[in-house]
Amino acid sequence: MKESPINPYHRQQGATLSYEEGWHMPSMYTDILREHRAARAACGIFDISHVGKFSVWGEGASQWLERMLSNRVAHCREGYGQHTLMLNEEGGIIDRLTLFCDEEGVYWLLGSAALVQEDYDWLSAHLVYGHAELSNETEKWSAIAVYGPESNAVFQRVLPDLTLPPDMSMRHTLYHGKELRITTCGQEGDEGFELFCPAYHGIHWFESFVRAGAIPCGMAARECLRLERRKVSAGRDTNCKITPHQAHLEHLCATNKNYVGAAAMYQKAGGGFRKKRLAPLECTEASPPPRHGCTVRDMRGQSVGSITSGCISPETGLGVAFAYLNAGMALPGTPLSILINGHPVRAVVSNLGLS
Numbered sequence: 001m002k003e004s005p006i007n008p009y010h011r012q013q014g015a016t017l018s019y020e021e022g023w024h025m026p027s028m029y030t031d032i033l034r035e036h037r038a039a040r041a042a043c044g045i046f047d048i049s050h051v052g053k054f055s056v057w058g059e060g061a062s063q064w065l066e067r068m069l070s071n072r073v074a075h076c077r078e079g080y081g082q083h084t085l086m087l088n089e090e091g092g093i094i095d096r097l098t099l100f101c102d103e104e105g106v107y108w109l110l111g112s113a114a115l116v117q118e119d120y121d122w123l124s125a126h127l128v129y130g131h132a133e134l135s136n137e138t139e140k141w142s143a144i145a146v147y148g149p150e151s152n153a154v155f156q157r158v159l160p161d162l163t164l165p166p167d168m169s170m171r172h173t174l175y176h177g178k179e180l181r182i183t184t185c186g187q188e189g190d191e192g193f194e195l196f197c198p199a200y201h202g203i204h205w206f207e208s209f210v211r212a213g214a215i216p217c218g219m220a221a222r223e224c225l226r227l228e229r230r231k232v233s234a235g236r237d238t239n240c241k242i243t244p245h246q247a248h249l250e251h252l253c254a255t256n257k258n259y260v261g262a263a264a265m266y267q268k269a270g271g272g273f274r275k276k277r278l279a280p281l282e283c284t285e286a287s288p289p290p291r292h293g294c295t296v297r298d299m300r301g302q303s304v305g306s307i308t309s310g311c312i313s314p315e316t317g318l319g320v321a322f323a324y325l326n327a328g329m330a331l332p333g334t335p336l337s338i339l340i341n342g343h344p345v346r347a348v349v350s351n352l353g354l355s
Contacts, residue, residue: 047143051111055133067259090264096249237278288341
């Protein structure tokens, strides 16, 4: 089991640690509602050191990534980034990633924590040696996410000589001799930034942001933020048999582009393979949290799907979740029920779009 480089600080502050996607990470600091409110209304800070981090460089790096990723790499200019997908030969989703162009021919690729080894193995197996180089740097870097309306003010207190880069961009710099990558991915749909630093500097920067006003938060609050914003999680809400069209992620796939899995993906989309589609659900009555594997039923009591991920929303006090349903049922307003701890709980397909 891997350890976050910032764990000594988390333990010292009394955080509850748990196993998260192969890593020992803080699940909660004090109270999930307080942490959730911090990220929504003030400034919350999260240790995300477990996310995948890869460097790609070389004379043919951009051409190779163009072949491996679904979005158009040529549009990713120096200092800017894009969300993208990596598909298998059958058009299924391996991972949802974020690509940044550090400088010409040098890229920084971020992937899902649960899929680091899968990502590295797939990329390595398709590497064109002599044209591109690949390095898995996941354990070399600490990663910190700071979200909320006060995040910019906190940033300026800690790094007064810098300004935050624009949305979906990255600044790679030395700050008083310390190497930093600062990105603005907006993964949870809120204002904020991510800071990457060498692993041994992680505690220094985490403490600095806390002293500047950021409230420490755990993975439980981060998962609630994701589900409330209807952010699809690779590994939780997708797998290697799910296509981008089924997961509502086709907007991350460039058209008229030849990349691994593209032909199979479009063939399946055109052949009715989209029968099952990911739908966001909202419970309409109080209940325990809907969890992965909970059965979803129609109003006749027939099983029509199962939950991929879910939680209780601190905003509403009701369950929110994702599930794959027949396309005809995955429509806003469709009444359903979710079997939670053996009891049916009334729910409805949300009218909030996925992203």
